[in-house]
Amino acid sequence: MRLVLLGAPGAGKGTLAKQLSKALGVVHISTGDIFREEVAAGTELGKKAKSYMDRGALVPDEVVIGMVKQRLSRPDVNAGFILDGFPRTVPQAEALDKVLEESNQPLDAVLDIVVPEETVVRRLSGRRVCRQCGAIYHIDNMPTKQEGVCDKCGGEVYQRDDDQPEAIRQRLKVYAEATAPLTDYYRTKGLLRPVDGTGTPEEVLGTALALLKG
Ligand code: AMP
Secondary structure, eight states, rough: EEEEEEEEEEESHHHHHHHHHHHHHOOEEEHHHHHHHHHHHHHHHHHHHHHHHHTTOOOOOOHHHHHHHHHHSSGGGGOOOEESSSOSSSHHHHHHHHHHHTTOOOOEEEEEEEHHHHHHHHHHHHEEETTTOOOOTTTTTTTTSSSOOOTOOOOOEOOOGGHHHHHHHHHHHHHHIITTHHHHHHHTTEEEEEEEEEOOOOHHHHHHHHHHHH
16 A cells, blocks of 8 residues: 655654554655654765754755655565655655656555644644654653653653744744645545544544545
């Protein structure tokens, strides 16, 4: 199965993508995770991306598109994939269509996770992430057993720089301007499936799986 996950920052794309990837046996490709790995490793790509990420801006299309093309050329995507955080602009969506057309692997569905703005702000400002395995926590709803330590791997749990209030505001603005128009793009193609993202992770997974089966 080949899926794209859409939704505002904090809508729960990463959480749902991880669960769906397990349930469906397909790879989870998060452009945000790839950029964070590149930043941590101090690569040229990471250096290029960091200044945009820190201020909640989008990394330029040509940089992201090149990176995703490379990722989609790896053999593990043949069984299917879940794209999380890509595409984020119409030119990215067009580039993705072209790549998938060339390899004759069209998308099966685009899940749009819908969550009210105040929920998104609450989730982002309390979000914590494991530096090592990427597990996602929340200081109120899903705290770690021991503060600052990942329950799953023992890695350091931290707050992303772009989960600070100023960057959150900027990311939501960028989402409304550049990414929200993608819902029209995929609705026109008959691929868009809205998913209520306000429930628990298990509830949202159940809704998504039911939609994909139906
Ligand atoms: P995320 O983890 O998906 O919230 O992404 C974190 C940051 O990485 C974003 O705020 C952007 O700066 C950058 N980023 C991730 N995916 C993309 C994309 N498809 N296009 C442009 N920038 C991206």
